[in-house]
Amino acid sequence: MTKVTLTINGKSVSRDVEGNTLLVSLLRDDIGLTGTHVGCDTSQCGACTVHVNGESVKSCTMFAAEADGAEVTTIEGMANADGSLSVIQAAFQEHHGLQCGFCTPGMVMTAANLLKENPKPSEHEVRAYLEGNICRCTGYHNIVKAIMAASGQDVSAIAAE
Amino acid sequence: MYAFDIERPTTIADAVAALKSDEAQPLSGGQTLIPTLKSRLAAPSKLVSLSSISEMVGLSDEGGVLRIGGATKHDTVAKEAGGSHPGLAGLAGKIGDPAVRHRGTIGGSIANNDPAACYPAAALAHGATIVTDRREIAADDFFTGMFDTALEEGEIVTAVKFPRPEASNYQKFEQPASRFAMVGVFVAKFADGVRVAVTGASEDGVFRWTEGEEALSANFSPDALDGLSVSAEGMITDLHGSADYRAHLVKVMTKRAVAAAR
Amino acid sequence: MPKDTGIGASTRRREDVRFLKGKGEYTDDISTRDLAHAAFARSTVAHGLIKSIDTAAAEAMPGVLAVFTGQDFADVGGNPAGWLINSRDGTPMKEPKRPVLAHRKVRHVGDAYAAVIAETKQQAMDAVEAIEIDIEELPAIVDVKAALSGDNFVHDEIETNQCFDWGWIEDNRQATDEAIKNAHHVTTLELVNNRLVPNAMEPRSSIGAYKESGDEYTLHTTSQNPHLTRLLISAFVMGIPENKLTVIAPDVGGGFGSKIYHYGEEALVLAAAKRTGRTVKWTADRSESFLTDAHGRDHVTKIELATDADGKFLAFRTETYANVGAYLSNFATATPTFLHGTLMAGNYTVPNVYVNVKAVFTNTAPVDAYRGAGRPEATYSLERVIDKCARELGMDPIELRRKNFVKPDMYPFTSAAGLEYDSGNYDALMDKMLEVCDRDGFEARRKVSEAKGMLRGFGVNAYIEACGIAPSNLVGQLGSRVGLYDAATVRVNATGNLAVMVGAHSHGQGHETVFPQVVGEMLGIDPSTIEIVHGDTSKIPFGMGTYGSRSLAVCGSAVVRATDKIIAKAKKIAAHMLEASDSDIELKDGNFTVSGTDKSVSFGEVALKAYIPHEFPLEDIEPGLEETAFYDPANFTYPSGAYCCEVEVDPETGKVRVDRFAAVDDFGNVMNPMIVTGQVHGGLGQGIGQALLEGCRYDEDGQLLSATYMDYTMPRADDLPFFTVDHSQGTACTHNPLGVKGCGEAGAIGSPPTIVNAVIDALQSGGKNVTHIDMPLTPHVVWSAMNNA
Known part of the structure; x- marks a missing residue:
């Protein structure tokens, strides 16, 4: 067992973890933050994406022990302080960027990282940045559109409701 | 686990x-x-x-040679190496996906020597030097076969030193599912010649395409490769492509890398 | 001004808020203080006899609570097939038992033969590794055609690997043969409809709990239809009385068919909960999903199209080998037959159709309905052979299709494959498609592509599907063992808000938003006062769940019927309150008014009165305001569409890029255009995935080669373009109250042939004599086809 202390969504948390405890297990099973999902075991689907020290990482491919001292943000920490949807979250709702909702937390976390790095991404840049996030429901159309809209770009020319 | x-x-x-x-x-x-x-x-x-070892993190210029600490993340290389090593930065920016690039490191990639990984091609094409906790190893001597390197038990890659090429580029033809290289070709032009390193294709892991190097050293243009062909012997056949296909792609990707090199 | 609420409005989804904030509750998110974990021992060989299983070491491992093997379930029932198919000779299909855990024999890689229950998942997995099994490996049966000769059987007791040999319509066979024999031209195409893995992003998960005090079981599970799961467990697999078993499907992360079926893991966690006295959870990792979720498609087909000199279709004849895998999944026998053969006339007036399907057991995972289910296979065969025929006849592929379309004045139209199409207008769809895709600009775009060294192709497709599954009377005649109605209860509370309990299950479709749009409009009240309850058998009426593009067409119709009953009763109450006759009461904008007067009461006042029935004429009106309706459709619905796309092929590498895609669909009336468009997008993603990327492959030993996302290519954002989607050309369904047809599967049905037709067009434009390539059209496959041409 190793003791880790980290900040999760602004709150300091200490836990004893095994060496093989993944960050996602700490979040879901120990802390009860079940918004972060697990969709694969080969680090490709991205449903488990969280921010560690401000950068997107796959929490299924990082040990909890390595997050000692880190600032971690999960989907539960993404809404505005008053509980309303953030700009990115609101854009996903407005543009129907989610269906079953399972990949959605990872999509939102990745989108937030993209817009931090690249405030006005092109369609191509959005699609390329989503390489590590798989959605089975939407065909990505409305996810890409939502992210571009969240960046403040006019998406009205992009087809459909 | x-x-x-x-x-x-x-x-x-x-x-x-x-x-x-x-x-x-x-x-x-x-x-x-x-x-x-x-x-x-x-x-x-x-x-x-190795992620908390600060002496293994970051890029530095050592007299025209780019030294990258072994624990430096792909994302850092993608963002910081472009001035002197645009081919290398481009390669690092296409490894895995953004989240993977925020965790994966150059030392980890080089030491693992996955036959479809990108970094081994960069190291070999640059004639890089692999720095470990105990010695320095030329890239030509480092990659000894699929998932096999010259590293001894317990030896770690602390840095990789990349000489500065006059022009370079990496072209990756992705395996559609994993997005690893089905064939990745790194072309680097130096004053004393051109080096071409190929990853993803061979059962022996990363290798240099010497005929291509000779042709390009004489004439650094895609056309210089026209008369050459790559043998399919020893190339990987799997679900995603045959040995013949990979051999074909080596030439196609090399031409594209030459055309895009800067 | 577009509407914000009600029928036809693109109301934003209320369920999104919880999903976007990480507050959804999927099965694996549920935890209890007494939770224990299950892990399964799964076969690493495709086919073998179990000589012995020794669980002693596993039972002694730390944390282990129980170990189960096939022996523990040898005396209980099996997981049944839901549809009886008779062979051409009249004999019933072969139905070998599908046990909870494999007993005496393992039949595919991943077949579970034991399970461990332990305090932690790690401990359960450790103990699984300590189970000693001695398996005598047998040769694997993988190839569907080879499986039909020899004496190596997946199920020894049936002494064949053929499940059935089905003909549709057997009485048409001779006429079809004659038509083909005498035709001016016959186009023949042999093709493979590639096997797919559904890959809902949420892996399957089940939690079993048992309460000794009432001898009651609760199963939380990733299901598209919790009542069906309960029925199968109760009536067939475990014998738990239905009223002692609650099945709850909470938020479910996608299904696409794979979560229709009952799986052995669900039964196991219930049995384990009773034996251990603990709540027992199992969640698949992705590798288990690949090995054990029901796969889709996997047909090997020969199709012939006979035409006259003018290109008029005279006959379609197909011979298909359908792989059903190692065991019959619940609807495995319906998918290649009545969801496939009956669609084999397509959108066309062709007079003769004959379909032969041989279903074959193999040592692979079970195969069942996956988004589209039989209809993509039918559409692909038809639309590929039609395209090939057009090239052989030198005709424009669009004109060839138009020449043979069912025309708008022909409805109701009975197709040569036996279905009665109620409405449609295929020419209008084609016209609209040509308009929205800018067909006129194609040649200029082709020149631009060619200047870059790329080949550009244009592909077109027309499809029809049978949705709104399904009329029980009809499917009962065809062998279905279940009814396919659905149900809804509308409960008006005393304070005027509503709970609507529905048999459909939403796992991405947006029912929580759309059903209130319908009910709100009918009652003239704010939809936000209407709550949808679904997924819990203890709360909802017995419904058949969500698949086959049925939720709105079938369950939505039940919602309408139940709401009609609410209105009728509310009018009675209002009439009593207003001292008028029922027949004089009108409902408008949420108020009940005496016709021709200004006397009215609001919906809320009526609701309150229903629960405070002072001075009620009790002989005429019962207290309360709650109504249930079961709706069984009179026919299938028939969505149709015209799709096209443009692709660019890199001749040096074979890589195909989809540049443009337009889908024009007739879904009848549309309740929420935003959601309908999203459903089409998703179907297109999966259909384009089938065409270009996804291929589930077993080797000759029955090992799954495409067993992770490292080798099974999921469509990613940069594999797909923005889509142009149009549903302005709808023709209302004539037999359900909303006039709706269903939209969930269309994209996956219409897109694969569109893509392949476009790639063939591109290659031919580059001088390559390629007439067909089997999917998926990966770079290597396309490159090989070009270089062998």
């Missing part, structure tokens, strides 16, 4: 010491290792995390 402990040393010396225990294994980002552990294909007793 089986049970194991994790240590997080903060110096190279401590890491080397920690790796002396039985069944200890370095953890340098873990973007390949952790999925392997999850499928219970490895059973280390201890993982020694």
